[in-house]
Amino acid sequence: xxxxxxxxxxxxxxxxxxxxxxxxxxxxxxxxxxxxxxxxxxxxxxxxxxxxxxxxxxxxxxxxxxxxxxxxxxxxxxxxxxxxxxxxxxxxxxxxxxxxxxxxxxxxxxxxxxxxxxxxxxxxxxxxxxxxxxxxxxxxxxxxxxxxxxxxxxxxxxxxxxxxxxxxxxxxxxxxxxxxxxxxxxxxxxxxxxxxxxxxxxxxxxxxxxxxxxxxxxxxxxxxxxxxxxxxxxxxxxxxxxxxxxxxxxxxxxxxxxxxxxxxxxxxxxxxxxxxxxxxxxxxxxxxxxxxxxxxxxxxxxxxxxxxxxxxxxxxxxxxxxxxxxxxxxxxxxxxxxxxxxxxxxxxxxxxxxxxxxxxxxxxxxxxxxxxxxxxxxxxxxxxxxxxxxxxxxxxxxxxxxxxxxxxxxxxxxxxxxxxxxxxxxxxxxxxxxxxxxxxxxxxxxxxxxxxxxxxxxxxxxxxxxxxxxxxxxxxxxxxxxxxxxxxxxxxxxxxx
Ligand code: BES
Ligand code: MN
Ligand code: ZN
Numbered sequence: 401x402x403x404x405x406x407x408x409x410x411x412x413x414x415x416x417x418x419x420x421x422x423x424x425x426x427x428x429x430x431x432x433x434x435x436x437x438x439x440x441x442x443x444x445x446x447x448x449x450x451x452x453x454x455x456x457x458x459x460x461x462x463x464x465x466x467x468x469x470x471x472x473x474x475x476x477x478x479x480x481x482x483x484x485x486x487x488x489x490x491x492x493x494x495x496x497x498x499x500x501x502x503x504x505x506x507x508x509x510x511x512x513x514x515x516x517x518x519x520x521x522x523x524x525x526x527x528x529x530x531x532x533x534x535x536x537x538x539x540x541x542x543x544x545x546x547x548x549x550x551x552x553x554x555x556x557x558x559x560x561x562x563x564x565x566x567x568x569x570x571x572x573x574x575x576x577x578x579x580x581x582x583x584x585x586x587x588x589x590x591x592x593x594x595x596x597x598x599x600x601x602x603x604x605x606x607x608x609x610x611x612x613x614x615x616x617x618x619x620x621x622x623x624x625x626x627x628x629x630x631x632x633x634x635x636x637x638x639x640x641x642x643x644x645x646x647x648x649x650x651x652x653x654x655x656x657x658x659x660x661x662x663x664x665x666x667x668x669x670x671x672x673x674x675x676x677x678x679x680x681x682x683x684x685x686x687x688x689x690x691x692x693x694x695x696x697x698x699x700x701x702x703x704x705x706x707x708x709x710x711x712x713x714x715x716x717x718x719x720x721x722x723x724x725x726x727x728x729x730x731x732x733x734x735x736x737x738x739x740x741x742x743x744x745x746x747x748x749x750x751x752x753x754x755x756x757x758x759x760x761x762x763x764x765x766x767x768x769x770x771x772x773x774x775x776x777x778x779x780x781x782x783x784x785x786x787x788x789x790x791x792x793x794x795x796x797x798x799x800x801x802x803x804x805x806x807x808x809x810x811x812x813x814x815x816x817x818x819x820x821x822x823x824x825x826x827x828x829x830x831x832x833x834x835x836x837x838x839x840x841x842x843x844x845x846x847x848x849x850x851x852x853x854x855x856x857x858x859x860x861x862x863x864x865x866x867x868x869x870x871x872x873x874x875x876x877x878x879x880x881x882x883x884x885x886x887x888x889x890x891x892x893x894x895x896x897x
Contacts (some may be wrong), residue, residue: 403514408547417864418503420469420494427451435464454489462715480513487521501543511514512557561605563690566863571683579655579672584630584703591632597689605631617721617731621735622704624712636688644753645696649743651759652678652703659732676853677758683867702739718816728816736761737834748843751791754843764827766851773846777832794868795850808833
């Protein structure tokens with residue numbers, strides 16, 4: 401999809417070309433001159449148009465208007481959240497095979513976040529999965545022109561939004577692929593092809609190298625599968641080599657049957673989405689290649705299938721993780737933490753400024769937070785604050801959950817350093833406490849995206865979350881490090897205030 405930013409506003413909306421035009425109308429609407437403005441004023445006066453968010457009026461071949469189809473849509477105060485909802489509703493009204501190009505007009509001078517919201521909403525509402533359904537569903541909308549009166553004022557927000565869309569769509573497409581079209585080896589190929597973009601490098605480790613590293617926990621999960629595991633290492637360099645990177649770790653279970661602790665059949669197909677964390681890491685790197693921010697980022701993806709088999713790991717088996725800690729695998733369906741813990745240990749070698757893992761980790765998190773907010777766990781308050789703020793700004797929200805040591809009591813066992821499951825109580829938190837043991841050497845955060853990474857039911861499909869949150873966070877870090885005073889050189893200590 402091709403997004404363009406163009407210099408026009410409500411006064412010259414009538415002469416804009418396109419198969420359809422969406423005009424966003426706020427409660428505070430003021431006539432601006434021109435045919436479309438007059439049309440809005442008239443419709444409002446007659447009561448045929450409401451400015452309530454998402455309420456729309458479809459106008460066809462209005463005299464003096466170039467676009468044949470015009471959708472006037474209310475958006476309350478014009479806040480980003482409302483713009484997003486309104487734009488999505490308007491696209492639903494005009495969406496048809498005949499609408500290939502869209503023009504978008506704001507009936508007020510929009511702030512940057514409103515422009516970002518419109519781009520995200522239109523991309524989201526027009527995305528069509530294609531990998532295994534290439535011809536039946538072709539994406540109709542291929543061109544979107546967004547009009548603003550001051551292009552320079554919102555250019556950076558627009559660029560950010562378009563990059564985020566590229567990242568989100570890559571994440572969606574890989575996440576939506578069935579497991580036979582998204583094996584660990586195929587994910588590795590996708591990562592390798594990202595490395596053709598500027599600033600990105602990729603290295604892929606196979607079973608032999610992973611064994612040599614001592615990733616006994618990761619290998620245990622993979623044992624029941626005919627598909628070989630892959631450990632994917634992506635790097636983005638946008639700053640000096642000396643600058644500590646942020647490490648993103650994405651859970652890449654390409655299918656989760658539960659293993660010997662097998663899952664029930666109902667909705668098991670949805671466990672093809674158990675690599676949404678990995679897909680989000682790929683998506684973030686796609687966006688980084690577009691935006692080239694001044695930061696360093698490492699992406700780690702431990703990827704394998706979780707299958708039952710004669711060779712599969714059994715409940716009660718004890719394995720040794722890369723960290724040296726032994727783990728009693730009481731439930732083979734709690735496999736995400738088993739692949740993530742070895743990736744966390746691997747992350748130490750980068751001496752990271754922060755490590756963030758992203759995982760469809762627990763059904764318990766879905767019960768706790770539903771599909772609205774991702775679960776956020778963090779060992780450092782500033783990291784938690786920054787991620788929370790990034791989620792709010794990106795309309796990809798998360799909510800902080802606790803990490804009290806008392807929750808770790810449930811993971812005690814007589815047979816290893818730690819068990820891989822506690823009881824049912826606080827399941828999302830005990831999973832995070834398991835990971836916490838492997839994240840002692842750096843500031844760490846964990847995003848449990850089990851509820852937010854995909855939707856079930858008739859709208860079944862990946863959401864691309866939390867690519868927008870992560871991208872917002874990384875861009876904010878880049879902005880911070882650009883404006884921050886240089887670190888005092890080695891050996892000098894600042895006096896504490
Ligand atoms: N991939 C699942 C988590 C999941 C389940 C996400 C349902 C979304 C919907 C994970 O590997 C898993 O199976 N977790 C278990 C952990 C339990 C055995 C402690 C779960 O949540 O049931
Ligand atoms: Mn599982
Ligand atoms: Zn899983």
